[in-house]
Amino acid sequence: MAEPQPDATTPGRIPCPDCGQTLALPIAAVLSGQPIVCAACGLELQVKREDSAEALAALGRWYEETAPARAAAAAPQSEPRRRRR
Numbered sequence: 001m002a003e004p005q006p007d008a009t010t011p012g013r014i015p016c017p018d019c020g021q022t023l024a025l026p027i028a029a030v031l032s033g034q035p036i037v038c039a040a041c042g043l044e045l046q047v048k049r050e051d052s053a054e055a056l057a058a059l060g061r062w063y064e065e066t067a068p069a070r071a072a073a074a075a076p077q078s079e080p081r082r083r084r085r
């Protein structure tokens, strides 16, 4: 069976270094330098922007590239149509 690997290979998800719980990575927050809080154990993950500049740059690129897909996924299936007269 092909199971997704429970590690940090999936963009947008990271394992908590303390309890191992998979955390959704709030990319917008990370990019703006805010800490990630583990919902399971309360650990605060502070991303060091200086140390992770390269990773953050890649993340930012990925975030921008996937933005249209995310917007499409978030959009309602049936788009409301305006009646024109």
Ligand SMILES: [Zn+2]
Binding pocket: 016, 017, 018, 019, 020, 021, 038, 039, 040, 041, 042, 043
């Ligand atoms: Zn945790």
